[in-house]
Every structure is written in structure tokens, then in C-alpha cells.
Amino acid sequence: MSKIALITGATSGIGAACAHLFAAQGYNLILLGRREQLLTDVSKHLEDKYAIEVKKIVVDVRDNEDLSYRLDTLTQQWKKVDVLINNAGLSQGLDPIDKGSIDDWDTMIDTNVKGLLYTTRIVSNWMIAQKSGHIINIGSIAGKEVYPNGNVYCATKHAVDALNKGMRIDLLPHGIKVTAINPGMVETEFSKVRFKGDEGRAKKVYDGLEPLVANDIAEAIWFAVSRPAHVNINDMLIMPTAQATGTIINRK
Numbered sequence: 077m078s079k080i081a082l083i084t085g086a087t088s089g090i091g092a093a094c095a096h097l098f099a100a101q102g103y104n105l106i107l108l109g110r111r112e113q114l115l116t117d118v119s120k121h122l123e124d125k126y127a128i129e130v131k132k133i134v135v136d137v138r139d140n141e142d143l144s145y146r147l148d149t150l151t152q153q154w155k156k157v158d159v160l161i162n163n164a165g166l167s168q169g170l171d172p173i174d175k176g177s178i179d180d181w182d183t184m185i186d187t188n189v190k191g192l193l194y195t196t197r198i199v200s201n202w203m204i205a206q207k208s209g210h211i212i213n214i215g216s217i218a219g220k221e222v223y224p225n226g227n228v229y230c231a232t233k234h235a236v237d238a239l240n241k242g243m244r245i246d247l248l249p250h251g252i253k254v255t256a257i258n259p260g261m262v263e264t265e266f267s268k269v270r271f272k273g274d275e276g277r278a279k280k281v282y283d284g285l286e287p288l289v290a291n292d293i294a295e296a297i298w299f300a301v302s303r304p305a306h307v308n309i310n311d312m313l314i315m316p317t318a319q320a321t322g323t324i325i326n327r328k
């Protein structure tokens with residue numbers, strides 16, 4: 077059976093780019109996201125184009141009960157996951173700590189941290205059973221530096237940074253590789269989501285510079301996954317040439 081990649085947040089951006097790249101490499105895919113139509117469109121396109129098999133799971137990674145149920149009902153064959161890409165995540169707002177929305181904070185913490193934990197808690201056990209696997213955690217430059225008004229989003233990505241290091245220690249004895257991929261600015265739906273659909277404000281983020289595109293990150297992930305058995309990429313920081321630090325550029 078072909079190798080299997082499980083990708084959270086596969087309906088757009090980096091996750092969708094990873095789905096395309098891994099499909100092109102002949103992987104069968106388990107794709108997760110909340111938007112069913114987008115998931116169906118991506119899945120059908122890839123099955124037609126690459127003659128692979130795709131399992132689509134419409135789920136909110138914040139809902140551990142539903143996530144556990146949907147993953148547990150996969151067949152044993154489909155639980156032989158070779159690569160887990162913990163990608164689902166978002167930012168909400170860009171406000172100073174004294175003005176931030178508690179609901180926004182909860183959404184970011186529940187998605188970026190707890191959603192990643194819930195998924196990993198299940199899939200890591202599948203990998204332990206097969207004594208192999210590779211977990212890719214999508215962090216951010218925001219997990220290395222804090223920028224003005226980045227507060228809670230940066231905190232969630234700092235948490236991912238710590239979790240990545242912890243997973244690497246805990247899972248090494250089981251022959252499981254763990255890698256953090258930390259992008260700078262990537263032009264996806266990220267900023268539109270951050271600014272709650274304000275496309276003008278989202279576009280302004282990238283004014284005057286050439287950001288990364290989703291495939292830049294997918295290719296970096298493929299590099300990490302395709303290293304020989306004795307090599308592990310622990311942590312990769314990938315920035316637009318135009319972005320020297322995590323400081324938000326042109327985001328007002």
C-alpha cells in the first residue's frame with residue numbers, strides 16, 4: 077500500500093499545498109478541515125489527477141470527541157500513517173493585550189495548541205504501534221519572536237515550539253521523527269482570517285514585499301520528510317527574503 081499522509085487544515089493554504097505535493101509523490105491522503113465543499117473539491121481533484129486514495133474528514137480539531145470518533149473509525153490500513161502534518165491553525169485579530177477579544181484568544185489557543193495536541197495524541201499512538209512515522213508541526217516565526225499586538229498568537233506558536241521539542245524527546249525511542257517548520261509571511265487565507273474577512277486589510281499586509289507562497293512551505297516539508305533515516309530536521313525557519321524579523325510589516 078502507498079504511504080499515507082494525514083494533513084490537518086487541508087482546505088486551503090499550506091495544508092492544501094502539502095496535499096498536492098504529497099499526492100504527486102504517490103501518497104494516499106487523510107485530509108481534515110471544517111469546510112466540506114473545499115475538502116471535497118481538493119480530494120476529488122487529487123484522486124483524479126494522481127490516482128491516489130483520499131479520505132476526507134470534515135472536522136473541527138477543537139472538538140476532541142468528534143475528532144477522536146472520526147479518526148478511530150478509520151480502518152487499520154488507514155491508521156498506518158507515515159506522515160502527520162499538524163498544520164490547522166489561525167490568527168484572530170491583532171490587538172494589544174489590554175484590548176484583545178477573549179473569544180479570539182480562546183479560538184487561537186483551542187485551534188493552534190489544543191487541536192494540535194488532540195490530533196497528535198491519537199496519531200502518535202498509531203505511529204508507536206508501527207514503530208515509525210514523521211510528525212511535522214507548523215509553527216511560525218511568531219513562535220520564535222514576538223511582534224507588536226501578536227501576544228496570544230505568538231504565545232500559541234511558542235507553545236508549538238515547546239511541544240515540538242517535547243514530542244521529539246518523547247517519540248525518539250519509538251523511531252518517530254519530529255520536525256518544526258516555522259514560516260514567516262506566507263500569502264494564504266491567513267491574513268483574511270486574521271482580519272475577519274477584511275480583504276483590503278489582509279492585502280495590505282503584503283504591500284511592498286514578496287511574501288512566501290504556500291508551496292514554498294510544502295517543498296520545505298517534503299525536504300524534511302525525504303531525508304534518509306539517519307537524518308532528522310529538528311527545526312526549519314523559512315522567511316521571505318524581504319522579512320528580516322517577525323515584526324509585522326505594513327500591517328495596520
Ligand SMILES: NC(=O)C1=CN([C@@H]2O[C@H](COP(=O)(O)OP(=O)(O)OC[C@H]3O[C@@H](n4cnc5c(N)ncnc54)[C@H](OP(=O)(O)O)[C@@H]3O)[C@@H](O)[C@H]2O)C=CC1
Nearest residue numbers: 085087088089090109110111136137165216262264265266
Ligand atoms: N500564512 C502565514 O503567514 C503563516 C502561517 N502559519 C501557520 O500555518 C498554518 C496554516 O496556515 P495558512 O495555510 O497560512 O492559512 P489558511 O487560513 O489558508 O489555512 C488554514 C487551514 O487551517 C484550517 N483550520 C483552521 N481552523 C480549523 C479548525 N478549528 N479545525 C480544522 N481545521 C481548521 C482551515 O480549514 P477550514 O477553515 O476549512 O477548517 C485551513 O485549511 C497555520 O497553523 C498558521 O498559523 C505560520 C506562519 C506564517
Ligand SMILES: CC(=O)[C@H](N)C(=O)O
Nearest residue numbers: 217218259260261322
Ligand atoms: C509575521 C508572520 O510571518 C506570521 N505570518 C504571523 O503573522 O505571525
